Amino acid sequence: MQIDDTDRRILRRFQADPDLSAGDLAELAGVTPATCSRRIERMTRAGIIKGSRAVIDWGKLGYNVEVSLRITLDKTDPRAFDEFLAAAREVPEVTEIQTFLGRVDARLHIIARDMGHYQHIYRARILTLPHIADIEPLMQVATIYRNWALPL
Amino acid sequence: MSARLDDTDRAFLRALGEDATLSAGALGRQFGLSQPAAWRRLKRLRDEGILAGRRLELDREALGFGVTVFLGVKLATKGRVSLEDFERAVTAIPEVQVVQHVLGLYDYRLRIVARDLADFERLLRRRIMTLPGVGDIEANVLLSEERRPGPL
Numbered sequence: 473m474q475i476d477d478t479d480r481r482i483l484r485r486f487q488a489d490p491d492l493s494a495g496d497l498a499e500l501a502g503v504t505p506a507t508c509s510r511r512i513e514r515m516t517r518a519g520i521i522k523g524s525r526a527v528i529d530w531g532k533l534g535y536n537v538e539v540s541l542r543i544t545l546d547k548t549d550p551r552a553f554d555e556f557l558a559a560a561r562e563v564p565e566v567t568e569i570q571t572f573l574g575r576v577d578a579r580l581h582i583i584a585r586d587m588g589h590y591q592h593i594y595r596a597r598i599l600t601l602p603h604i605a606d607i608e609p610l611m612q613v614a615t616i617y618r619n620w621a622l623p624l
Numbered sequence: 625m626s627a628r629l630d631d632t633d634r635a636f637l638r639a640l641g642e643d644a645t646l647s648a649g650a651l652g653r654q655f656g657l658s659q660p661a662a663w664r665r666l667k668r669l670r671d672e673g674i675l676a677g678r679r680l681e682l683d684r685e686a687l688g689f690g691v692t693v694f695l696g697v698k699l700a701t702k703g704r705v706s707l708e709d710f711e712r713a714v715t716a717i718p719e720v721q722v723v724q725h726v727l728g729l730y731d732y733r734l735r736i737v738a739r740d741l742a743d744f745e746r747l748l749r750r751r752i753m754t755l756p757g758v759g760d761i762e763a764n765v766l767l768s769e770e771r772r773p774g775p776l
Contacts, residue, residue, distance in 0.1 A: 473686075475687070483682065483687075486680055487680045487682065490644070490677075490678045490679065490680040491677065491678060518686070519683055519686065520682060520683050520686045520687065521680065521681075521682060521683075522681040522682060522683055523642075523643055523644075523645070523681050524643070524644040524645055524678045524679060524680050524681060525640075525641055525642065525643070525644050525678060525679050525681060525771075526637070526640035526641050526644040526675055526677075526678050527675075527676045527677050527678060527679050528637055528641065528674060528675065528676065528774065529673050529674055529675075529676040530774065532672060532673045532674045532676075533629065533674060535775075540724075540726065540733060542696075542729075561770075561772065564774065564775040564776075565774070565775050566772055567771065567772050567774045568769070568770070568771055568772065569769070569770050569772065570694070570766055570767075570768065570769045570770075571766075571767045571768045571769075572694065572764035572765060572766060572767055573764070573765040573767055574762070574763060574764030574765055575762055575764060576764055579694065579764075583774065583775070608728065608729055609728055610696075610726040610727065610728040610729065610730060610733060611726060611727040611728060612724055612725075612726055612733075613724075613725040613726060613727055614724070614725045615722070615723070615724050615725075616711050616715065616723040616724065616725055616732075617711075617714075617715040617720070617722065617723040618721070618722050618723075619720075619721055619722075620679050620680070620721060621721075622682060622684060622687055622689055622737060623718035623719055623737070624687065
């Protein structure tokens with residue numbers, strides 16, 4: 473499906489504030505409510521709008537440590553990626569899993585209550601994951617900026 | 625300080641993590657609560673800041689953003705001034721979605737979107753490598769990504 477400037481205008485407003493009511497969204501995007509809901513329905517049906525997900529503030533639940541683990545896998549085993557990913561999914565404190573083309577193969581985003589808890593997860597759950605050749609942790613100090621919106 | 629959650633709270637957060645548009649009525653039906661009881665729980669989760677808004681999930685590729693890259697950036701010169709200069713300049717680039725200050729091999733972790741690899745190269749050369757204080761840069765092109773529910 474092709475999207476036009478009107479779709480783009482709606483998406484720009486919608487992604488900037490997904491909590492907007494249908495009426496407010498239409499007004500901000502400069503279209504009638506009927507056009508707005510028709511466009512959104514069309515983009516949802518085409519899979520361009522995949523849905524909306526709640527954002528959980530883990531800090532409020534006592535998870536104060538965030539670590540990005542950059543992982544290199546032992547790729548001599550053809551099952552390395554699949555087995556590593558399947559095992560990583562079983563670790564509850566892993567909130568994101570990415571795979572890459574580049575110097576590192578995968579990244580796990582981990583949350584922990586404190587450094588002691590992190591140390592425990594790292595030893596008991598991460599170092600025991602299969603096919604890891606190397607791990608480099610990046611400890612998160614602060615999120616300076618976050619904007620999920622695409623520059624449409 | 626961290627808020628206490630019971631099993632129903634966790635079930636709510638899990639469900640909303642998949643679909644943030646679920647109403648109190650729908651959540652109540654799914655987990656065996658009356659609509660008002662479900663609404664009170666939702667309100668508490670919002671008031672305590674645990675539910676911190678929602679994020680619209682769009683099909684990046686369908687909208688013309690075929691490439692997502694994670695960058696590790698090391699600053700060549702450090703000091704308060706250079707950090708602030710760098711942060712101000714990097715957050716002004718529309719394609720930059722996440723800027724995190726980290727400890728480890730790099731000083732910053734960036735997530736950026738681009739139309740394709742040629743567009744990414746242009747961004748890298750013209751916007752990223754020219755940022756104030758930038759030293760070493762490592763780029764990893766995203767192949768796959770999954771978000772996990774987290775420790776709920």
